[in-house]
Amino acid sequence: MSRKRCFSPLTGFALVLPVLLVLAGAAAAQETHPLSVEGVPSNLGLAHSLCERVAAQTLAVLGPHAAQRCLSSKPLAEHSGNGLLEVALAQAGRDAGLRVAPSPEDCELSLEYRILELRIAYTNVDRSALGFKKEIERHGTCVLASSLVDTGSGEELASTQQEVLLADRFPYELEGLLRSDSYAFTAPELKEHDWTKTAEPIVVTALISGLVYLFFSNQSSD
Secondary structure, three states, X not given: OOOOOOOOHHXXXXXXXXXXXXXXXXXXXXXXXXXXXXOEXXXXXXXXXXXXXXXXXXXXXXXXXXXXXXXXXXXXXXXXXXXXXXXXXXXXXXXXXXXXXXXXXXXXXXXXEEEEEEEEEEEEEXXXXXXXXXXXXXXXXXXXXXXXXXOOOOOEEEEEEEEEEEEEEEEHHHHHHHOOOOOHHHOOOXXXXXHHHHHHHHHXXXXXXXXXXXXXXXXXXX
């Protein structure tokens, strides 16, 4: 005599719950950062702009050699920014009217690239003794070396190296909102100049100069 198995809603929930917890944990682990805050590009947004511009410049040079042929991209070295470049190159290829595929095996041409530099730096902090609003000066750099290779023969058809530089200034109080820990280059170090170290010798020098002036003034009056 066969035994009939009973499946209750509670049993189903017990089976599904671990899966939901795993998915929820994975979603929480994916840190999200805005591309702009109050109209100011975040560091992640600036990195996207750097990659988009260098990709567009690269395809402007190499694109004509890939006309009417399928194109894929391939990094030649590990870099944390490769993912951003992959997306930017694919979009730049589509904008140029090229047929873009995700895998070199599916294409006649491969755009092989190497990120030589991808960096965002805080280069200056303006501090005003009169109480004016402080601003942070920010510079972004992206240098990309790339070549167009025939996947069948391995022949290099063309190559180029492109560089993009971006600079702006943003309010000091937005720094914590604009930085991102997604990549090392989107979390630059903020170094502020210690004005007390500069002001102290200036004040001491001024006091000594004043004392010397008073001494010689008294000597001359005597």
